Amino acid sequence: MHLRHTLLAAISALALSSAAQAQDYLVGYVGSFDMIDGDDEALQFGAEYRLTPYNYGLRPTIGVNVTTDGSVYGYGGLNWDIPLIEKQLYLIPNFMIGGYSQGDGKDLGHGLEFRSGIELAYQFPSEDRLGIAFNHISNASLGDKNPGAETLLINYAMPTGTLVRW
Secondary structure (H helix, E strand, O other), X not given: OHXXXXXXXXXXXXXXXXXXXXXXXXXXXXXXXXXXXXXXXXXEEEEEEEOXXXXXXXXXXXEEEEEOOOOEEEEEEEEEOEEEEOOOEEEEEEXXXXXXXXXXXXXXXXXXXXXXXXXXXXXXXXXXXXXEXXXXXXXXXXXXXXXXXXXXXXXXXXXXXXXXXX
């Protein structure tokens, strides 16, 4: 009976330890909007809040970005943390859906836009991450036109627990 309690305590401690390492991230990014077509290229700035992952590393995410042409995109969706090297290098595919306001920027053909992309991020011992991301945004042919746009971004992600220590 004593051995069983010891094993249960050890398993619980391991589970709590790994759960404590999983945390929310605040992400800031900057890069090039419409970088492939280039007809409406602009600088893009944005921020995301990536919640603690659940089931297989899926992270609910909300965010917003703006371009120097006044376009705004607010979105929500999922990032998926796939460790290539545990606690050091991550491949992070994403899928988002959100509202787009053109401003003086590119006409994407609809107010509802979908974003899919991929990110490669290095995780420092502090658990901060530095990444490079490539995304595609389009309206999935919901509008009369669907030109789409691609972005190339550099981002920095900080665990929200780090913000409390500041």
